Amino acid sequence: MAEPTPHLQTPAPAGGLGNSNDSVRRHNLSVLLRLVHRTTGISRSQLTRQTGLNRSTIAALVGELAERELVIEVDPDSRNQVGRPSPIVRPGPRALGIAINPEIDAITVGIVGLGGVVHRRIRSVIDHVPTAAEAVAISAALIDDLRDEFDLGHRAVGIGVAVPGLVRSHDGLVRLAPHLGWIDEPLAEMLEEATGFSVVAANDARLGTLAESIFGAGRDLTDMVYLNGGASGIGGGAIVNGAPLRGISGYAGEFGHTLVRSGGIVCHCGAVGCLETEVRRASLLSVVGLADADADDLESALLAAATTAAQASDTTNLDSVSTTTDPATTTTDPGTTTTDPATRTDPAVVAEVERQLDTLAITLRNAINTLNPQLIVLGGFLGALYAVAPDRLDRNVAAQSLPSARDSVRIARAELGTNLLMIGAAELAFESLLADPSSV
Numbered sequence: 386m387a388e389p390t391p392h393l394q395t396p397a398p399a400g401g402l403g404n405s406n407d408s409v410r411r412h413n414l415s416v417l418l419r420l421v422h423r424t425t426g427i428s429r430s431q432l433t434r435q436t437g438l439n440r441s442t443i444a445a446l447v448g449e450l451a452e453r454e455l456v457i458e459v460d461p462d463s464r465n466q467v468g469r470p471s472p473i474v475r476p477g478p479r480a481l482g483i484a485i486n487p488e489i490d491a492i493t494v495g496i497v498g499l500g501g502v503v504h505r506r507i508r509s510v511i512d513h514v515p516t517a518a519e520a521v522a523i524s525a526a527l528i529d530d531l532r533d534e535f536d537l538g539h540r541a542v543g544i545g546v547a548v549p550g551l552v553r554s555h556d557g558l559v560r561l562a563p564h565l566g567w568i569d570e571p572l573a574e575m576l577e578e579a580t581g582f583s584v585v586a587a588n589d590a591r592l593g594t595l596a597e598s599i600f601g602a603g604r605d606l607t608d609m610v611y612l613n614g615g616a617s618g619i620g621g622g623a624i625v626n627g628a629p630l631r632g633i634s635g636y637a638g639e640f641g642h643t644l645v646r647s648g649g650i651v652c653h654c655g656a657v658g659c660l661e662t663e664v665r666r667a668s669l670l671s672v673v674g675l676a677d678a679d680a681d682d683l684e685s686a687l688l689a690a691a692t693t694a695a696q697a698s699d700t701t702n703l704d705s706v707s708t709t710t711d712p713a714t715t716t717t718d719p720g721t722t723t724t725d726p727a728t729r730t731d732p733a734v735v736a737e738v739e740r741q742l743d744t745l746a747i748t749l750r751n752a753i754n755t756l757n758p759q760l761i762v763l764g765g766f767l768g769a770l771y772a773v774a775p776d777r778l779d780r781n782v783a784a785q786s787l788p789s790a791r792d793s794v795r796i797a798r799a800e801l802g803t804n805l806l807m808i809g810a811a812e813l814a815f816e817s818l819l820a821d822p823s824s825v
């Protein structure tokens with residue numbers, strides 16, 4: 386699908402207002418740098434086509450960005466091309482974003498370049514849930530360790546923070562991070578004082594959404610919904626008409642707290658029957674008998690227990706798995722977690738996976754009917770859950786959603802893995818540079 390057409394300005398006619406040519410040039414630099422950043426490499430001729438600017442204007446603008454080391458030009462691989470190849474414009478080394486992600490058991494700091502390249506990621510494990518002040522002190526120390534190596538004083542454009550909680554967008558105040566126990570912490574302000582860099586903070590799932598939409602499963606799409614399943618719950622976000630859905634204060638996209646079960650249990654948010662009280666990583670770990678596991682290990686365990694030997698390489702139909710383990714037709718007791726040696730399926734695991742997928746389908750139906758997305762991206766343990774029986778979720782969602790909206794949507798897994806939040810947080814840091822590249 387084509388890149389959404391960037392908003393371009395052509396030079397004002399001679400005799401226009403005083404600085405209009407300068408503002409046009411700065412705007413066009415911004416359009417070009419965003420294209421290079423998002424594509425991670427694009428030929429000059431593609432830039433010409435996508436912007437509608439003429440070749441000499443593109444050459445001058447690229448030259449200015451290259452002078453600032455925001456882009457570099459490399460010779461393309463010309464072996465398969467006829468005629469003179471167009472140079473490829475790639476993100477340059479000048480600008481770095483610093484990413485921070487505080488969690489209940491660790492603080493992670495990353496150094497990220499334009500184009501979503503993670504140069505370094507350091508995860509500092511802590512043995513207790515950190516206060517905001519501790520998280521700031523640990524982050525500042527980690528950044529100090531990297532300061533000389535990456536010449537951060539010269540190259541860092543700012544800090545972006547991915548917070549597992551509700552963050553007020555205009556000033557980076559953490560209103561509530563329930564699992565960290567933070568309430569009304571002026572996190573961005575504290576980090577600015579401790580590091581000297583400008584700081585922007587946002588909800589972690591919102592930043593995961595942004596990262597997947599730019600560099601991951603949602604590349605080149607304008608309408609996407611993202612749900613991430615983590616240890617402490619389900620976060621989410623949406624890209625609507627090419628822009629992140631924010632809401633008036635930045636709290637939009639809390640799909641984890643949408644109703645899936647009237648009369649369900651009380652959620653920590655105070656409401657009853659929220660998605661994250663029913664679709665839980667802990668329940669999946671428990672049913673496969675694991676104390677703790679990352680999303681990859683959980684997925685392996687679920688696949689091993691919920692698919693037959695024949696289906697292990699093609700795990701697309703849990704319904705047939707259910708049929709082979711139907712308690713009415715086999716001797717397997719559905720109340721135990723004993724694995725049937727004939728099929729290698731575990732009915733308790735199959736039942737829990739089906740229950741969680743069917744519950745997740747309710748939230749996805751609501752998202753589809755409300756937002757009409759092209760793509761729903763599932764990250765964390767939700768991706769693992771989907772991998773066990775993608776057909777079941779696809780069918781279930783299709784059966785419930787309005788036909789007009791379901792025809793244009795598909796479900797996919799997140800692509801960016803462990804770098805997701807570093808890339809997303811760095812986008813916050815890069816925004817002012819991308820908006821005005823001549824500011825560096």
Ligand SMILES: [Zn+2]
Nearest residue numbers: 642652654659
């Ligand atoms: Zn809730």
